[in-house]
Amino acid sequence: MSYDVSICFAYRSKNQAEEFKSCEELVKSVMSALIGQGRKTEFSFLSGKIKTSSDVFSADFIIGDPSHPNFQIKHSEVKQAIPRPLPAIIILPDDSWGSVVNSVLKNPLYDVRGIFRATRLFTEYREADEVGNFWEVVKTLLRQFLRRNGLKEEDFSKPIEWKVKISENCTMEFMSLFSTPSMQRMSAKFKDSLLALDDPVLRALRGSFGNADDLKKRCRDINKFFEASNKDSFRVPSLLILGETGCGKSLLATIAASVIMPDMKLARVNISSYNANSIDVMLFGAGKGSFTSSDHDILGLFIGHCGEVVFLDEIGDMDEESQTRLLTYMDNAQVLPRGMTDSVCSPCILIAATNKDVRNDRSFRKDVLNRFGHVIEIPSLSERKQDIRLLISMVLQNEKINPFIGDKRKVESISLDALNYLEERTYPGNFRELEFCLNQAVNNSFSEGCKCLCLRHFL
Numbered sequence: 174m175s176y177d178v179s180i181c182f183a184y185r186s187k188n189q190a191e192e193f194k195s196c197e198e199l200v201k202s203v204m205s206a207l208i209g210q211g212r213k214t215e216f217s218f219l220s221g222k223i224k225t226s227s228d229v230f231s232a233d234f235i236i237g238d239p240s241h242p243n244f245q246i247k248h249s250e251v252k253q254a255i256p257r258p259l260p261a262i263i264i265l266p267d268d269s270w271g272s273v274v275n276s277v278l279k280n281p282l283y284d285v286r287g288i289f290r291a292t293r294l295f296t297e298y299r300e301a302d303e304v305g306n307f308w309e310v311v312k313t314l315l316r317q318f319l320r321r322n323g324l325k326e327e328d329f330s331k332p333i334e335w336k337v338k339i340s341e342n343c344t345m346e347f348m349s350l351f352s353t354p355s356m357q358r359m360s361a362k363f364k365d366s367l368l369a370l371d372d373p374v375l376r377a378l379r380g381s382f383g384n385a386d387d388l389k390k391r392c393r394d395i396n397k398f399f400e401a402s403n404k405d406s407f408r409v410p411s412l413l414i415l416g417e418t419g420c421g422k423s424l425l426a427t428i429a430a431s432v433i434m435p436d437m438k439l440a441r442v443n444i445s446s447y448n449a450n451s452i453d454v455m456l457f458g459a460g461k462g463s464f465t466s467s468d469h470d471i472l473g474l475f476i477g478h479c480g481e482v483v484f485l486d487e488i489g490d491m492d493e494e495s496q497t498r499l500l501t502y503m504d505n506a507q508v509l510p511r512g513m514t515d516s517v518c519s520p521c522i523l524i525a526a527t528n529k530d531v532r533n534d535r536s537f538r539k540d541v542l543n544r545f546g547h548v549i550e551i552p553s554l555s556e557r558k559q560d561i562r563l564l565i566s567m568v569l570q571n572e573k574i575n576p577f578i579g580d581k582r583k584v585e586s587i588s589l590d591a592l593n594y595l596e597e598r599t600y601p602g603n604f605r606e607l608e609f610c611l612n613q614a615v616n617n618s619f620s621e622g623c624k625c626l627c628l629r630h631f632l
Contacts, residue, residue: 179231182237203311418601456473505518
């Protein structure tokens with residue numbers, strides 16, 4: 174079944190005849206482009222034909238000069254019942270907005286969806302923004318016309334790859350941080366920091382000391398390296414990543430490590446999971462017998478991973494004493510393990526992250542914050558609203574979220590109602606929450622036997 178659209182083109186004079194033709198052609202071009210997208214969409218139900226109507230209230234919508242009599246009908250003059258205000262697009266012939274426009278805006282018979290300047294639509298001075306906005310208004314009116322003719326939510330949908338088609342070997346999480354426009358500034362700062370962090374001296378340290386866990390021997394080997402290199406001290410290259418929970422801080426640290434040392438694993442500790450005593454030993458090490466139940470040497474992250482990337486997650490939860498020791502280490506890369514009398518220069522590339530506002534947190538030392546050579550902040554999802562649709566398209570192509578069952582995915586499309594819901598929703602858990610939300614909805618849709626992700630699957 175296909176539907177013809179009925180439009181009332183309201184123009185007052187013969188001088189506007191060319192504008193009338195141009196307007197009709199513009200509407201036809203919108204319809205033609207929507208119908209001819211090469212895949213089945215809701216617009217496939219349109220015939221592509223326009224029926225011009227002089228009877229204003231039998232038309233599906235009205236376009237034209239606001240001074241035309243069809244725009245100036247008063248509510249009290251209409252004898253038949255009007256089920257709804259008539260969707261209307263106003264074209265200003267001379268680009269001027271006067272009282273006649275205001276009278277249409279106030280008239281309950283008309284639902285004005287857009288006001289456009291004729292000189293910016295139909296002349297040689299046409300503006301891309303004006304034409305683009307006109308397209309969007311007509312597109313919305315056509316969708317509403319189809320809904321009134323009985324199409325279901327599933328008919329108003331997009332295939333999951335409508336924004337971008339992800340290749341099989343592409344890392345989805347990586348794309349979520351770098352592929353979208355609002356992340357470009359953060360991405361540029363991040364790449365600048367990588368160039369500064371990858372120090373050639375630290376590169377030479379990696380893998381130079383084997384896997385031995387003898388603390389004294391490891392310290393002697395590291396000291397010999399710096400004696401040969403005439404290095405008495407070393408300022409620790411560092412990066413602090415800020416951002417709300419779930420926005421990708423750990424992922425960014427992992428990406429940084431994979432770029433700086435592609436063949437080595439990131440050394441990571443979550444500060445919030447340990448008490449102050451455990452953090453001190455874990456970071457700076459301890460000799461055998463230096464505390465109760467200490468029956469072996471503990472190298473600590475900074476000595477055990479000399480020259481490598483060390484990631485301190487949730488550094489905002491670090492106690493003040495540990496912050497003081499970390500401050501000293503960042504200044505000169507000196508490590509004094511518990512139970513030893515001599516320190517050792519054991520520089521690492523230090524990456525830290527926190528979801529706390531450490532700039533205004535009194536419990537976090539400002540001198541520690543100021544020691545970080547680079548600080549970047551990942552925008553929250555609420556700051557990336559323009560990216561939501563692209564992110565949704567990407568997540569729905571993630572095998573973990575929407576896996577293949579045979580040769581078809583659990584869900585193959587998503588309705589416009591669902592997209593609008595996801596765009597309006599707030600995400601305190603950021604990207605992680607978006608993934609969870611879509612994963613739950615995919616499961617609900619699949620259990621229902623529906624291949625289209627609809628609004629009801631989110632509620």
